[in-house]
Amino acid sequence: MRLGVHDLPDLSLGAVFLATGGGGDPYVARLVAEKALQEFGPAEIIDPDDLADDAYVVTLGGVGAPTVSLELLPSVTDAGRTLAAFEAHVGRKVDAVVSFEIGGGNSLLPIVAAVERGIPVVNGDGMGRALPEAQMMTYPICGVRPTPAVARDYEGNIATFATSSIFTYERQIRSYAQASGGMITACEHPMTGRELKASIVPRTISFSIEIGRILREYRGNAHSIIEPLGEAFARSIYGQFRHLYTGKVVDVQSRIIGGYDIGAATIEAFDRNLPPLRVDIKNEYLVARMDDRVLASVPDLITILDYETSTPINAERLRYGQRVSVFGVGCPEHYRSPQALAVVAPRCFGFDFDYVPLEDLALPS
Amino acid sequence: MRIGIDVGGTHTDAVLLDGDDVVAATKALTTDDVSSGIIEALDVVLAQAGVAEASIEAVMLGTTQFTNAVVQRRELAEVAAIRVGLPSGDGLPPKTGWPDDIARSLGDHCYMLPGGYLYDGNPLAELRDADIDRVVVDIRRKKILAVSIASSFSPMNPEPELRIERHVRAAIPEARITLSHRLGRLGILERENAAMLNSALLDFADRVVSSFGKALRLRGLSCRFFISQNDGTLMDAEFVRNYPALTFASGPTNSLRGACRLTGLDDAIVVDIGGTTSDIGVLQDGFPRESNIVIEVGGIRTNFRMPDILAIGLGGGSLVTDEGRTIGPRSVGHRLVTEGLVFGGQTLTATDLVVAAGKASVGEASHVQAMDPAVVSTGLEQIVAMLDHAIEKMKPSSKPMPVVLVGGGAMLVTRKLKAASEMLCPEHSGVANAIGAAIAQVGGEIERLVSYRSQPRQEAIAALSREATANAVAAGADPKTIRIADVDETAVSYMAEGTVKLRVKAVGDIAGLGKTRKEDR
Structure with a gap:
């Protein structure tokens, strides 16, 4: 290629x-x-x-x-x-x-x-x-x-x-x-x-191009890209692709500890029919949870998109008031071995719980 | 008393304020020479108010002239762009990533020199006089007078930019120079872009400011004269001769600030319903909530401050389809007055629904008498539902908030919005932009990368607050009225603990205003 x-x-x-x-x-x-x-x-x-x-x-x-x-x-x-x-x-x-x-x-x-x-x-x-x-x-x-x-x-x-x-x-x-x-x-x-x-x-270079193409071609409301993104991930080395939450960023806190941007963002559903979602950050989005119930955690992927344009937002640009959709993706199998989880499981980032694969976690009702 | 003027692409609006009261307001057409449209608008408001020119203490003007010049690639001078930061950035000269047409407009005069600083204050490389002078000689040979200078980490240490400015000034006394640290925040490419656009606009700025000034003088106004910038604060008009780029996108900000003053609310949702779109913004503490995305002006990345606006395709000219279940996003726009049903046209628009329901009297109601009431009620409900949904996305908290409706399409809202604690549709909302310009304050801002390890957080914020306050006073603020409007901290990852990008903004009222009242005459 x-x-x-x-x-x-x-x-x-x-x-x-x-x-x-x-x-x-x-x-x-x-x-x-x-x-x-x-x-x-x-x-x-x-x-x-x-x-x-x-x-x-x-x-x-x-x-x-x-x-x-x-x-x-x-x-x-x-x-x-x-x-x-x-x-x-x-x-x-x-x-x-x-x-x-x-x-x-x-x-x-x-x-x-x-x-x-x-x-x-x-x-x-x-x-x-x-x-x-x-x-x-x-x-x-x-x-x-x-x-x-x-x-x-x-x-x-x-x-x-x-x-x-x-x-x-x-x-x-x-x-x-x-x-x-x-x-x-x-x-x-x-x-x-x-x-x-x-x-x-x-094959993540060609896959990244495919994801970028989908984000560009289906540019618009985050709900409209769930289907094409889901189909792309289904054909990939990644696991399940899930929409976790849509709402408004109501709080972002961050501070630097040991050279890393440590913090958390709180997102509230537009109609507030769900409890707020908390996303923990250590440079990357590592854990998404609702009322202490984990919806996704590292090494699975958590990505936040701008709700209106489906543009991915990285952590340093996440701000109070933004309208966002949060997605989870099962990581490649490479990260699910005991040797891998020894260095990338939630506990390696200071969280006090074990990794549960995304697909085994319940979705918000 | 003061006068606010908004020079838009189509309309030139003017208002005359006595304290907080709108004494007179008008909408005139923008003229090609701009100044005669301003004079016409001034004539109307001065006559309406019946006040003497001498009792006008200040004129505040908002304009899209400079944004439009960049977007349309006109009135732009060739610019010599000097970047200091080699060996970093080698191969990425100024104008990298620009659209070709505007890159050509500014000519091929980019220079890169070793020098600048690192995040920790260490020098990036040595800046040598011989290198500077070689560049200056070349600029003089090319007879380029507009110059921009950008140096790595100059918001933290502007010394290289200042030093080069002295060299250019000495060799080319008539040069017009923009130093990037005076315009922007961290992000050298965006800051440099802003400085280059600013330099390209300096000649045009002279002509525009002179033309505005001439219009005021011709109308007998010798008072102070300010121009609004994108964060909702004012610059002295003479300052705009040097910083025209700071006016980019001041329109939405003025509209939000005008709504704030018309209602007396500091915290509210403002919905500006026009012919094609509804622009929803948020007032927090009397200022627009700022957007955090990279702002492009004419296809060029900048790091200017812009309000966070959600635009949805709903306006007075929006097409109604699908038995009223779909409104917009297509619109007849300014052709509403010929194409809408109530104006004798053939297109069913949102405005027609409101007239058919008897909730407004524009055009000829008889044209929509035969409409199916079910379509009317479905359509009107859909309009409000669209706004409810959009406002819900913008609202900062779960608590209901006041909603201010401005713009010509405000009549589309025929029932209470869900998110609204109250709804206000103030008088004069059609000239909210001019009012926003008239009531604007002056501000000062400062941004630094600081280490909370070497300087405790409170101390760092206090130090930057003092600098921001000094900048506001220098911009013409009354020291007694200055408050810190915003403190923004962004942690910098992978760096030593406690390294933060800290930004502080101070604002205050214009010193020495409000002495004349209408009764003083």
Whole structure:
């Protein structure tokens, strides 16, 4: 599959939907991708199954605070130069790049590096959504080591990492980002084609484009897109798609704890025939509950759309008074193994309850 | 006494206020030269009120001239855009993402320099005099006089923008310069866009402000003269010569603020029913609730403040179909007066239903006498149900609230709205925009990225409140009347604990107004 400039609006819109409130506004990343595709031509998106077992693949993306990128703009050359620095560090050529997370701007950066280097991007990612920390990617969950890794800041300063565990790596790269203007580009989790096939959430690039296309074509009242979105998810690697709630944001509280935007939004039904819905936020929308009854929780996806236009709203843009619809989507099976739930279950985010799959939870009556 | 004027695309409205009382009001047609329409409207209100020109203390004017210029790509000067922030943003020069036509209108004069700051106050790169001067020489060679300057994190540290301004000023004394930190919030692309549009409009702003001023002088008004901006506050007209972009989308704000004054309500739902749409807004503490989505002006992303307006396709000219079960969204618009049934036309419109029910007398009621009463009652009920549904979405809480109906289509509402604690349809609601301009206050705003770790929250808010207050006083506010209208905190994720984007807005009455009364004559 070839991916050209005309695919970017749908891809980035779908990426905001799958970002479940996190990942930042992909607008600037989209501008960067546009420039790269205009200069180097369309990207080759390769199906994971078509990748050789001995191919050498590496993940690439931005690490840091999306808000910082509003002022510290990325450069069109950041992704390609980070990949070059990685190749220099490990002393070998990379055959293909792959995304950390399909949610937000990180869906686009591997494309920028790949077209510049003339190599393919693997159709898929390590989350199928957005999540805040490196150990939550399917690659390390399936045993891929994070290092050797290379991080590059806006100025071209390079840091290399060789760490014993994914948790140490996450702490170190996070503090490097904070010390380097708040946002860096990283190349990490080098792996073989065989390892990639066992760990990737497959075909999320093409699926994100499909979601974006549906949001664009059925633009309008959120009720009108339930059916086409439901059909798209039914054909996908994701689980059940559910409309959870529609109403008005009556409260948003957030504060930063340990570098994360922790908070909650309260949504009231327009006609108040239901109790209010509370959505807990840690960068992403993590838990939706009504009167302490959980309707959906991480790692399942929770997405909030503007009610009138069906535009996905990320957490930093959620405000008092907005009219919204809340949707839940069962996560890909990758996140339902004991190894995965050990790092992405609600308790990993400080919630005091166990994960129950979306489809086993009762819908609001 | 003061006069409020709203110069719209079609109508130029004017009101004369004595304190809070509307003494005179008029609607004139907007003329091509704008000023003769203003003079005509001034003539009418001064004559109606029977007051001397000398007793008018201030004129406040709202205008769509600058928004329209951007939307229609006219009156725009070529702009030299200087961005400071390399090596970040390499490959994303100014105007990236703009529609081609307006990008061409501003010419090909974009410059990028190393420099600027990081979120933590460290320098992003060194800004060198030699680099600045190379750019300035090129701008002078091209004889470009409109310049915009934007630097990374300039809302927190504007020093690079100020330094480049000094260089440009020294080499090109007649240059017109917009510094992005004076216009916008965090988000360098949007802030830079606003600064570029502003610079492109500076020459036009001179002509417009001069033409407005001339109209006032010709009518014998030598009082102070203000122009309204998008957040519902006023700028001195001379200030608009430098900041025309701040007038973008001031219309809906003035309409909401006018409704506030006409009813004396600080918290209310305002429904402005026109020919094609109903615009629903929310007054909170006397100001419009602001929208949080990215605002595009003429296809260009900006970060201006705009009121949160829900528009639904329901107005006096809305087509009635499906036996009255469907109203709108299609409308005959301004052709209502020829195409509506009561005006002898062939199209069944929402207005016809109201006349058929005997709830209004416009046009010729005999044209709708034969209408099926069931269609009339179904249609009227559907209209109110549409408004009920839309208001329910906008209402800030479950409690019923006052609903203010303004605009020519207010008569479409034939029963009490569910969400309304009371319904008001004040006199002069047709000129709410001009009233909103007349009663506007002056404000000051400040936004910073702050760390509550190094500065406790209350202290940071107090410090920014002092700066916002100083900005309001500089804009002409009476210090005794200033209050903090808004404190907005946005946590910044993945950063050190307690890093917050903090914004404070202060507003106050215009200093020295309200001394003349009608009896003083």
